[in-house]
Structure formats: structure tokens, C-alpha cells
Amino acid sequence: MKASRLPALGILAVLTLGTYCRGVVNGFVTDDHLYLLGMDAYKQFDIIRIFTTLANGIEYLPVRDLTLAVDYAMFGESAAWLHFSNYLYFLLAVFAVYFLAVELVLFTKTVRDKVDDNWSGFLPLFAASLFAVHPLNGEAANWISGRNVILGGLFFSLSALFYLKSANAGEKWYRNYLVSLGIxxxxxxxxxxxxxxxxxxxxxxxxxxxxxxRHAVRLIPFFALSLAFFFVLTEVAKQSKIIVENAVTGATGIQAKLAVASQIPYFYVGKFLFPANFTTHYVVKFSRELLSLQVVLAIFGLVALILLALTCRKRSPEVTLGILWFLISLIPVLNFFATYPVVADRYLFIPMFGLVFLSSVLLVRLGSFCGEQWRNGAAVVVVLIMIAVSCYRVGYWKDEKSIWGVTVKNSPQNIAGYVGLGAAYFNEGSYEKALEYYSKTREMNPPNVMYEIALGKYYTIKGQLDEAIKVYGQAVRKKPDSIESLYSLGEIYFNRGDFEQARGYFLKIFDSREQDHRLVAKAKQKLKTIAGGSQGDVDSLQAKLAQEPGNLSVRGELALKLDGMGLYDEALRQYLEMERQGMNRWQLQYNIANVYKKKKMFPDAANYFRLSLKANPENPDAWNNLGVVCREMREYADAIKSFEKAMAVQPLFAYAPLNLALTYQQMGDKKNADRLFAYTKDRFPELSTTVDNYMKE
Structure with a gap:
């Protein structure tokens, strides 16, 4: 490292740590409780588990998980240390931005005749300073769960840096190239x-x-890695509901996605230029009509920006680099895969390099026209303003009431803030205040059952269990997939000793479309505890099977027993062994399919439902379940055919038309969805409440 770079790094360290240092007194907020706290893989420093499973049950990000395990090993589940550790990683990301800017300026030497100190000295320092203190990066820096964003940006910048070095390295290019690929x-x-x-x-x-x-060839391994991880990470995100598949796959859906994508860059540019009204959940009304004036102007502006970038390639290559970096690196967060939220401050962490680089170029140009004093004065003013806003924002992450209070203030139309505030007040025992906020969620989004869940918890705490059962029952009727309601009902009956009722509710959790890995894990544990009461029967059957391993009758009885107890892995082993020993009945294939369905192994479930239906095509349950599985795999045409077949086989099968309506709703076909919802309500009045709730979504 050149000695001349050390003062710049010192300035960046002071700016970064000085801006965020008071954040070490902040606590855990929002998704920290879901992603970080109580994770055995972190506490036990289980490296094998970190690299071979979803360590937190939601994401496959082992490098992020490894850094958290190191933090846990050093200081335990300490919010202060985790915040400080985040700031240290963020500082490293700032340093990487600085050196990347230096390298990009040197890279343009092939275009520019010379690179003076304005470009190689001032530009990288201002770009990195603005990146360090800009309020848009506050979410990633101050939120412990933003660790993945910081690490991703750090390694992204470093990999680009070493690749650029390899491009200028001559015969020994491969050294920096391999480092770049590894990073x-x-x-x-x-x-x-x-x-x-x-x-x-x-x-x-x-x-x-x-x-x-030459570079097209050298980049092939990079593209291969990207493609492989694209499939892996996309599937993980869909299973975890980080990516929400609810959009149409036809032309209308594509047009809507393009329309939204064309407008998102302007949102981020606006936030970058006017950093105010920050929130964890933005409510932005993006037009979804491709031919609307708003979208047409947005597309025209993007095309003009790209043409400007190409035009400036020789006269001002830094402008071209900034524009290309911003637009291309923004592609993954343009909501082509429907994510929640649609836009967020942390999504700009990597694309922001393009914006700070462009801002630095403009200031260098200002210096060439007005003098370095004006340039330096403007730079200091901008940095100080950003520091002031970012310092103030650090307090947003103090606790749950603070962060959700800001969300309600700046995004009053978003339900998440009211749910978060309700939970915060509930956890501190201010139940009336909590229920007040939860009640607002019913006004804003009638289909949700957050108020009923909170009221049920309140009655449970007060010992009014019959009232709690009544309220949770209302929630389940409104939203049959509500995992929290189902689990709470199961837990009440479990504590009362009514294990049959409890088992019924716990088992329903596995058929829910909702995802809550913690409650699913708790339900499995409860089912195992319940199974302890039936262990004598299981032991007896297993003893018989040990004496007669070829007795399919005993093995089938054992499999059904395990299946009914919710021990699906063990039940599946028995079912598959029966198949291996030659049993070829539709009932066996149906049972195997149902276990795969509950385990969310949808392709296997679909295969066995089809095998079962081949032997017994008059089973409406199998057709309906096949439809559900196909819908989960987004094979909508097959799902529609399956539900229609279930209706034809058994016209009084109520859930087939309801599921068919939900399929059309998920596809975005409102006309057919409304038609089938109306049919279901008319033909099956007992489902009216459920249908009304789905129609309001």
C-alpha cells in the first residue's frame, strides 16, 4: 500500500466510525429475532451445519453465518458487539469502495491521456466518504441483520477490484484473476x-x-458460478417466501414487471439526492401499465441515460463507468422476482457505488471550472449534511418501538409498522396499547388475523383459555392457513392434556401455505412429545416387524401410526420400504404423496399423486391435492386441470372450487378467481367467511 493512501484511509475510518459509533447501544430489532437469535448453528460454532444447511432455517449464506458464529464465540448473543462488528465490516466495505474507485480511475488511463491528482486522489476519497456517510446505507450498517448486505458489497467490490487489476497486470494477470474469482x-x-x-x-x-x-472468455467461470447460485438461491428464497410468486406468467405479468422495473431506478436516485422520510417499509405506487405516461417517460429516460453513457465513453469515461455500474448492478433488485418489500434502502448498497462515483466526477468537473477551493468546500458541505442525517438515523434502531414508530410515521399506509408497534407494546405488557395498534391492522387490511392472534395471546396470558380458543377459532375460520393461530390452538389443547385435539391442529400446520420455520419446528417437537404416549404401540409394532420384516400388514400399520403422529420422516421410510418389497396399491402411493406434500417436497408428491390416480382416477382428494402441489410449483395449467377433475369426480367436494379460485388469484386472473369464489360461496355457504377473506386479499 502506498503511504499516500494511509491519510485517506484514516479519514474514512474517522468518518465511518464517528458517524455510527453511538449505535453500539442499540438493541435487536425486527428480523434480528427471526434470523439471528437462538440459532444453535451460531451458538455451537457448527461449521459443517453452516455450510451444508440453512443455518437460520431461511437463507443459505454460510459466509455471513460464519461471521455471526465468530461473533457469538467471542461475546455471545451481545447486541452491542454485533452492532460494533457490523460497523467494522462496513468500514472494510468503505475501504474496498475507495480502492475500487482508485483502480477504475487508473483503468480509464487507456482512454484518458493522463490521470492527475484530482482524479486519482480527490475522486476516490470523496466517493468512499459519501458511500460511508450517506443515510441510504444506514439500514445495512445499523441493522444487525444487514450483515449479509455489507459482506456481499464488500466482496463484490473486492472481486471487481482484483479483476480490474488482472486486466492491467500483463503476463501475471492470472494471480489477481484467481483472487477475484475466489472472492x-x-x-x-x-x-x-x-x-x-x-x-x-x-x-x-x-x-x-x-x-x-479475451475478457469474454475469462468471464465464463464467473457467469457459470452466477448461474449455479442463481438456481440454488432462487429456490431457497421461494421456499422461504423471500421471493413471493403471485404474478402472472403471461404477457400481462411480464409487462407489469417491466413497468415497475423501469420506475424503480428513479426512486433510488431520488432518495440518493434527497435523503429524507426513510422507513423500513416504503409504500410506493408504481404504475403497472407499460403504456402509461409515467412508464413511457421512465423508459425514455433510461434509454437516454444509456445513450449518454455510451456517448461519454471517450471524453468522460468515468461518467460511463458510473452509469453502467448503477444500472446493471440494480437489475437483481428491480422486482422481476417479486420480493417484499419492493424497494428498500439496503437494496441500493451495491448500485450506490455508481452514484457516488458519478457524484465525485461532477465535483472534479466543478473544480476544473470554479477552482479546487469551491470543489473542496462543496464536498465538505455535502459530507457534513450526510453525516448529520446519518447520525440522527442511528437512533432509529434503538429498539422495536423506535424503529416501528418511524415506520408508522413515514409509511402510515403500511400495515407492518402497526404490527411491529403492537408486538413491541405487547412484549412490555402494555396490552391495551398493543391491541389498539393491532386493531388498526383490521381497518387497513381486513383479511389479516393479527388482531385475533394478539387478542388470543392476551386471553391466554390472563388464563381465559375458553375465550382464547374462541378467538383463535375465528382467526382460523378467516384464514385457515394461519400457522400462528393453528399452533396456539394446538398448544392450548396440549397443555390441557387433550392430545387428540392438539395433534389435529399441529398436523394442519404442515399443510399451510404460510412459512414459519420456528413454529413448524415447535409443532414437530410437540408431536414427538404427544407420540411418547403412543410409543408403546409403536414399540410393539416395531418388535413384530423385527421378527417378520416381510409382513407388509404390520409395516403398513406402523407407517400409518407414525404418519398420524406427525413423524413423517419415519413414516415415509416405512411406506417406501413397502413399495420396495413389491406393494403397488393406489392407497400406498396416495399416502406417500401426502407425506411428500407435508414435507414440501412437491415434485415427488406430484409424481406419487399421479401414480395413485392412474390406478384410482375417481379419488377427488388425490386430484385436489395434486392441484395444490402443482400450484405450489407454479404449474398452473396442470393445477387447473386437477381441480376441475376433482369437481367433476365429486361435485360436492367444496375445497376443489375454492382451490381453483385461489389458483386463478395467484395467477392474477381476477375475473376467473371472482367467478369461482362466488360459485364456492353459493354452493358451499359454510365456506363463506373463508371465501370473503380470500377475496379481500
Missing amino acids: FLLALLSKATVIILPAVLFCIMMVFSDARK
Whole structure:
């Protein structure tokens, strides 16, 4: 490292840590409780589990998980240390931005005749300073669960940095190239959105390098890694409901996605230029009509920006680099895969480099016209303003009431803030205040059952269990998939000793469309406890089976017993062994399919439902379940055929038309969804409440 770089790094360290240092007194907020707290893989420093499973049950980000395990090993589940650790990683990301800016300026030497100190000294320092203190990065820096964003950005910048070094390294290019490729792998294991790096590098090399073919070949391993991780991380995100599949797959859906994607860059540019009214959940009304004036102007502006970038390639290559970096790295967060929320401050962490780089170029240009004193004065003013806003925002993450209070203030139309505030007040024992906020969720979104769940918890705490059962029952009637309501009912009956009722509710959790890995795990544990009461029967059957391993009758009885107890892995082993020993009955295939369905192994479930229906095509349950499985796999045509077949086989089968309506709703076909909802209400009045709730979604 050149000695001349040390003062710049010192300035960046002071700016970064000085801006965020008071955040070490903040606590755990929002998703920290879901992603971080109580995770055995972190507490036990289980490296094998971290790299071979979803360590927190939701995401496969082992490098992020490894850093958390290190933190836990050093200081335990300490919010203060985890915040401080986040700030240290953020500082490293700031340093990486600085060196990346230096390298990009040197890279443009092939285009520019010379690179003076304005470009190689001032530009990287201001770009990194603005990146360090800009309030948009506050979410990633101050939120412990933003660790994946910081690490992804850090490794993204470092990988790009070393690739650029390899491009200028001559005969020994492969050293920096291999380092770049290795760091890119670390990036992929830290944050999903980094998969766009090869596209960023490819565009830079195609625009600026004379050795285009050579770089096209060198980038093949990068693209291969991106493609592999794209499939893995996308499937994980869909299973965890991080990606929400509810959009139409036809032309209308594609047009809507393009319309929204064309407007998102302007949202982020606006926040970058005017950093105010921040919130964890933005409510933005993006037009979904591709031919609307708003979208047409947005697309026209993006095309003009791209043309400007290409036009500036020789006269001002830094402008071209900034624009390309921003637009290309933004692609993963343009909501082509429907994510929640649609926009968020942390999504801009990697694309922001393009914006701070462009801002630095503009200030360098200002200095060439007005003098360095004006340039330096403008830079200081901008940085100080950003520091003031960011310092103030650090307090947002103090506790749950603080962060959700800001959300309600700045996004009063978003239900998440009221749910968060309700939970915060509930946890501190202010039940009336909590229920007041929860009641607002009913006004804003009638289908949700958060108020009923909170009221049920309140009655449970007060010991009024009959009232709690009544309220939770209302919630289940409104929303049959409500895992929390089902689990709470199961737990009440479990504590009363009514294990049959409890088992029924716990088992329903596995058929729910909702995802809550913690409650699912708790339900499994409760079912195992309940199974302890039936262990004598299981032991007896297993003893008989040990003497007669070929007795399919005994094995079938054991499998059904385990299935009914919710011990699906053990039941599945017995079912598959029966199949292996030659049993080929539709009932066995149906049972296997149902177990796969409850385990969310949908392709296997679909195969066995089809085998069962081949032997017994008059089973409406099998047709309905096949439809549900196909819908979960987004095979909508097969789902529709299956539900229609169930209705034809058994016209009084109420859930087939309801599921068919839900399928059309998930596809975005409101006309057919409303038609079938109306049919279900008319034909099956007992489902009216459930149908009304789904129609309001």
C-alpha cells in the first residue's frame, strides 16, 4: 500500500466510525429475532451445519453465518458487539469502495491521456466518504441483520477490484484473476444479489477494453458460478417466501414487471439526492401499465441515460463507468422476482457505488471550472449534511418501538409498522396499547388475523383459555392457513392434556401455505412429545416387524401410526420400504404423496399423486391435492386441470372450487378467481367467511 493512501484511509475510518459509533447501544430489532437469535448453528460454532444447511432455517449464506458464529464465540448473543462488528465490516466495505474507485480511475488511463491528482486522489476519497456517510446505507450498517448486505458489497467490490487489476497486470494477470474469482465465490455465499457482478464486468470490458474476446472468455467461470447460485438461491428464497410468486406468467405479468422495473431506478436516485422520510417499509405506487405516461417517460429516460453513457465513453469515461455500474448492478433488485418489500434502502448498497462515483466526477468537473477551493468546500458541505442525517438515523434502531414508530410515521399506509408497534407494546405488557395498534391492522387490511392472534395471546396470558380458543377459532375460520393461530390452538389443547385435539391442529400446520420455520419446528417437537404416549404401540409394532420384516400388514400399520403422529420422516421410510418389497396399491402411493406434500417436497408428491390416480382416477382428494402441489410449483395449467377433475369426480367436494379460485388469484386472473369464489360461496355457504377473506386479499 502506498503511504499516500494511509491519510485517506484514516479519514474514512474517522468518518465511518464517528458517524455510527453511538449505535453500539442499540438493541435487536425486527428480523434480528427471526434470523439471528437462538440459532444453535451460531451458538455451537457448527461449521459443517453452516455450510451444508440453512443455518437460520431461511437463507443459505454460510459466509455471513460464519461471521455471526465468530461473533457469538467471542461475546455471545451481545447486541452491542454485533452492532460494533457490523460497523467494522462496513468500514472494510468503505475501504474496498475507495480502492475500487482508485483502480477504475487508473483503468480509464487507456482512454484518458493522463490521470492527475484530482482524479486519482480527490475522486476516490470523496466517493468512499459519501458511500460511508450517506443515510441510504444506514439500514445495512445499523441493522444487525444487514450483515449479509455489507459482506456481499464488500466482496463484490473486492472481486471487481482484483479483476480490474488482472486486466492491467500483463503476463501475471492470472494471480489477481484467481483472487477475484475466489472472492466472488465468497460474495455469492454472503448475498444473493451479487450474481450480477459478471454482467457488470462484462459490460465494462466490452465498452473500454480492446481485448474483448479475451475478457469474454475469462468471464465464463464467473457467469457459470452466477448461474449455479442463481438456481440454488432462487429456490431457497421461494421456499422461504423471500421471493413471493403471485404474478402472472403471461404477457400481462411480464409487462407489469417491466413497468415497475423501469420506475424503480428513479426512486433510488431520488432518495440518493434527497435523503429524507426513510422507513423500513416504503409504500410506493408504481404504475403497472407499460403504456402509461409515467412508464413511457421512465423508459425514455433510461434509454437516454444509456445513450449518454455510451456517448461519454471517450471524453468522460468515468461518467460511463458510473452509469453502467448503477444500472446493471440494480437489475437483481428491480422486482422481476417479486420480493417484499419492493424497494428498500439496503437494496441500493451495491448500485450506490455508481452514484457516488458519478457524484465525485461532477465535483472534479466543478473544480476544473470554479477552482479546487469551491470543489473542496462543496464536498465538505455535502459530507457534513450526510453525516448529520446519518447520525440522527442511528437512533432509529434503538429498539422495536423506535424503529416501528418511524415506520408508522413515514409509511402510515403500511400495515407492518402497526404490527411491529403492537408486538413491541405487547412484549412490555402494555396490552391495551398493543391491541389498539393491532386493531388498526383490521381497518387497513381486513383479511389479516393479527388482531385475533394478539387478542388470543392476551386471553391466554390472563388464563381465559375458553375465550382464547374462541378467538383463535375465528382467526382460523378467516384464514385457515394461519400457522400462528393453528399452533396456539394446538398448544392450548396440549397443555390441557387433550392430545387428540392438539395433534389435529399441529398436523394442519404442515399443510399451510404460510412459512414459519420456528413454529413448524415447535409443532414437530410437540408431536414427538404427544407420540411418547403412543410409543408403546409403536414399540410393539416395531418388535413384530423385527421378527417378520416381510409382513407388509404390520409395516403398513406402523407407517400409518407414525404418519398420524406427525413423524413423517419415519413414516415415509416405512411406506417406501413397502413399495420396495413389491406393494403397488393406489392407497400406498396416495399416502406417500401426502407425506411428500407435508414435507414440501412437491415434485415427488406430484409424481406419487399421479401414480395413485392412474390406478384410482375417481379419488377427488388425490386430484385436489395434486392441484395444490402443482400450484405450489407454479404449474398452473396442470393445477387447473386437477381441480376441475376433482369437481367433476365429486361435485360436492367444496375445497376443489375454492382451490381453483385461489389458483386463478395467484395467477392474477381476477375475473376467473371472482367467478369461482362466488360459485364456492353459493354452493358451499359454510365456506363463506373463508371465501370473503380470500377475496379481500
